[in-house]
Amino acid sequence: MKINWFKYSAPSNFYPVIGKLIPFFMFFAIVLSIGGLYWGFFQTPDVLSDQKQYxxxxxxxxxxxxxxxxxxxxxxxxxVIGLIFNTRLSYMMAAAIAPTGAMFTFLSLWTGAFWGKTSWGTYWDWDPRMTSELMLLFVYIGYMALQSAIDDTRRADQAAAILSLVGLVMLPIIYFSINCPNPAECSSLHQGSSTQQIETNILWAMLVMTIAFWAYAFAVIFMRVRNIILQRERHTKWLQNLTGVKA
Amino acid sequence: MTFSEFVNMGGYGYFIWMCFGMVALVMFAEPLFLRLQRKALKRKLDRVIRMNKRENQSE
Incomplete structure (x- = not known):
């Protein structure tokens, strides 16, 4: 089967297709969350009776x-696809991802703070990992702010796209903030990430939760990109002719 | 394990439930907000469609 991917770069073709996918991703997100949390809360304690519950x-x-x-x-x-091919749907996708990305950044900082309070005795420290993650949150907010500050949608998309490219520098900084080549030079309070040191049940429950979050991200990003299409394309014939759009 | 033991989480209940509570709250709120936003946008689209119809009739 040959799929013409360019067909789906048009919002009129993309809109109905993703509408059908949203319930599936939501379903997977809910089922996997329940499964992952059950595994995490009820299938690990016997293995780890000495471990602190936090x-x-x-x-x-x-x-x-x-x-x-x-x-x-x-x-x-x-x-980047938007900048190269000048396709409006790519920019809409980028704009739809930003709030969910910022939300996950906030959640990682929030949960990290409470974990830090229990294991290090402090909610916050200007540790490299936490500081760089906080900066990622500011980059997300900067992207959204710049995008909504410019009235001309095309220009807003392009300016925000270039800003997002600059912010890309945060990803290696966050990664290397605890995975530095020479551990003796690491001054991070945050522990290193190694999947080999984790007990198998905890690792698997964690991976199931990751897939659940990933499915959730698909669902809400598709929901948001559909809203963006409804907003930006409301003067087009295809959207006005679409049956089922009528409230 | 009793229910209160489970909630207590070996003395770390407050920290654990603050984390899971916030995650649950945000992950319920985001799709809910998007649904409400969609309804509002549909109403707006309906207005545009009605406006166009009226214009076509008056011509």
Whole structure:
């Protein structure tokens, strides 16, 4: 089967297709969340009776932090496609990802603060990992602010796309803030990330939660891009002729 | 394990439920907000369609 991907670069073709996908992604997000949390809360304690209970924050902290960085990379990807091919749908995708990315960044900082209070005794420290993650949140907010500050949609999209490219520098900074080549030079309070040191049940519950968050991200980003299409294309014939749009 | 033991989480209940509570709150609120936004946008689109119809009739 050959799919013509360019067909779906037109909002009129993309809009109905993603509308059908949203319930599936929502369904997967809910089922996997329930499964992952059940695994995380009820299938690990016997294995880890000596471990302090606050480790359970890992099941949402790590997936949220991963999503915050992954969504930024995807957002920049769409922005770059927009800059190269000048397709309006790519810019809409980038704009739809930003708030969800910012939301996950906030959640990773929030959950990290409560975890930090239990294990380090402080909600916040100007540690490289936390500081760089906070800056990622500011970059997301900057992207959204710049995009909404310019009235001309085309110019707003292009300016925000270039800003998102500048912000891309945050991803390696966040990554290397704890994974520096020489551990002796690391001054980070935040522990290093190594999947080998984690107990298998915890790792799997965490990975299930990551897929759940990922499915959730798909669902809400598709919901938002449909809203953006409704907003931006309201004067077009195809949207006005679309049956089912009528409220 | 009793229910209160589960909620207590070995003394770390407050921290754990603050985290999970915030995640649940935000992840319920975001799709809900998007649904409400969609309804408002549909109303706006309906107005545009009605306006166009009226213009066509008056011509």
């Amino acid at each position: 480790y359970r924050i890992i099941f949402i902290h790590v997936p949220a932090a991963w999503m915050s960085m992954w969504l930024y990379a995807v957002m920049v990807g769409w922005a």
